[in-house]
Amino acid sequence: MGSRVERFFKTAVFPGAIAAETFDTLINRLKAIGIDKTVRRQLHGLRDLYNDAKHDPTTPIRLKRTVDMATAGRAAVQTLIEAGIGATSAPVETVISRLLWISAYDVYVGGVTEVYVSLPLPEDIFATHLDLVWIKGLEWDTMKAELLATGCFHYGKEHFDPVVYSRFVEEQDFLNAGIWDGDYRQLIRIISKYEDRPTAARLIPDLRRDHMCIAVLSAIALAAVDVATVAPAPVAVEKLRSQILEHADEVYAMPNERVWVHAAATGLAELIVQLPIASWAQLSGPFWNLWNPKQLNAVVAPADLKKVPYVIDDANRVVIT
Template sequence: MTRGDELLASVDAALHDLDGYRLAHYRSDQVRDVVQRLGSITERFFKSAVWPGTPAEVTLDTLIGRLKRHGLDKATRSALHALRELYNDAKHDSAATIGLKGAHDTILRARAALVAVLDLGLGSSAAEVSQATSRLLWVGAWDDYVGGLTEVYISLPLPGEPFATHVDVVHIAGLSWDAMRAELLATTCFHLGPDHFAPDDYHRYAAEGDFLAAGVWDGDYRQLVAILSRYERREAKDELIPGLRRDHMPLAVLSAVVLAATDVAAAAAESRPADALAREILARADAAYAMPDERPWVRRRAEEIAALIAEAPFDTWRTLSGPYWELWDAKGRFTRRAEASPVGYSLDEQGRIVIGHVRSTEHEA
């Protein structure tokens, strides 16, 4: 499935939902919810697939207007603008009546217009969709003025304990924060500022010395790590004490290796042995997720996950997804385990690569 196929599937799902209201009583807010969901997906598609990396301040109106230079006619652009206006009403105007027939007709016309957009082949609209692992996460940034770096942590959202479980950390140049923040906001998955936290939780972030900002990520974990990794100041690794480096953080290592492994498995044209898979996983982890293979435990994790994938039927490789974090006892849940792993890498019946309880080894402390 391409990203364009995924978008059209979302449009068809919206039309199906609206069709379900045709033979029953319905409330305007039910139609409004359908329109809001589809509008958000469409806006995200234009900003991340048609024109990847679009700054957050660029509007959907502007992006639709750009299609003129690519030969898209006025009637087709008007159908897209109609969907945009309907989305704006549903999202911002609580007094607006969002009728069933009008919404259905607008979305149906927009579908044909979106097909025309996809035919242009712009950006990554024809790219294959990676298996997405969406998760609600907290992202916090703190300045380190001495080193000129900014620490950006990804954490599990545990109310009352915002620092209980860090999933990952990157160290970026302090001057790169504005650019990275803009890229995160442009995804429409990132929600910055105290309005998106419980007051006590945000206060705990802000109370830490040199606090810069915090936000909530609600989307594909792979996309979040890929963005942060592009900004990591990798040459600064030797300036950090070992415990602060990404490749010394067990859960960051485990997660980056799984992201790389699912990429490699999805792209494989044929089955291959575990040792070849491990080499490709390490190369991908370094190139896409800024996880170098310098440490023996990183190489060991790649070997473990490669062995797990190599044992799975090849026709399932493209559907593997992960990481999924199960940081508690999930006895009986898993169908297969990597016996050499002390942390519970597993592949369940749904093709999900799961990371269980994480224990630091003597090399990873």
């Protein structure tokens, strides 16, 4: 917690602060911009607790001191945010970082390339796919370059266990693979831009993204979070549903032509409208609770999870179940 508060100071309270500036120095700088001694003392108390734990980790930290300092530090940080210092009032998009496999396969007869997004389960013979996009074969290098430019994409066999990579090679028409280590939303936005929807619809209509259940649910969840988090006021179910479908089509290449796509958007919209508007801005997701599922504390859930496989939990996460 102390480390995160220090990073908050260097990125939000004093954006552009040089790495050499200490946490102590940054707290003291608050005096020059009118933050009173009480707030600075609360932050120094948290800093002292942080330093004690960091420099002498074998010494027990008393619970009462921890609770007192953390509570006071939280109040002090809230004061800085309410004062709008630096970039503290700027909106923040919740980043959902994931470690995922990206693999590509050429379909020569159609001039397209299949791009799969999969969970990295190295012990499984068959990869667990989360998404599939068909792109024009000539655009693979362009899309790959955009992925590499993010700094989150690690391309080539050297990034895989040899046994895992050998399974890729054994598959027909395998092109290459890489590992994505970053924001899931950013990944899907990039690969969706390259979707060759007309060719996919003509050659393989039953293998389009809107025929892949998990891809549909994930795209609808991404779109719903995007729409809900910027809504200034509550929106009726039907309007929210329409906005989700439109955004999913435009940004995440999920066509709204299938009845199950509409059903997913309707079901999630019905859950979101049950939340207070203050919770809408805090929504994040999707999170997948499908493999080795964990117990969730659902704030809102559908009457039938088989028909609407979403819940919104007590951390304001849209969870696919």
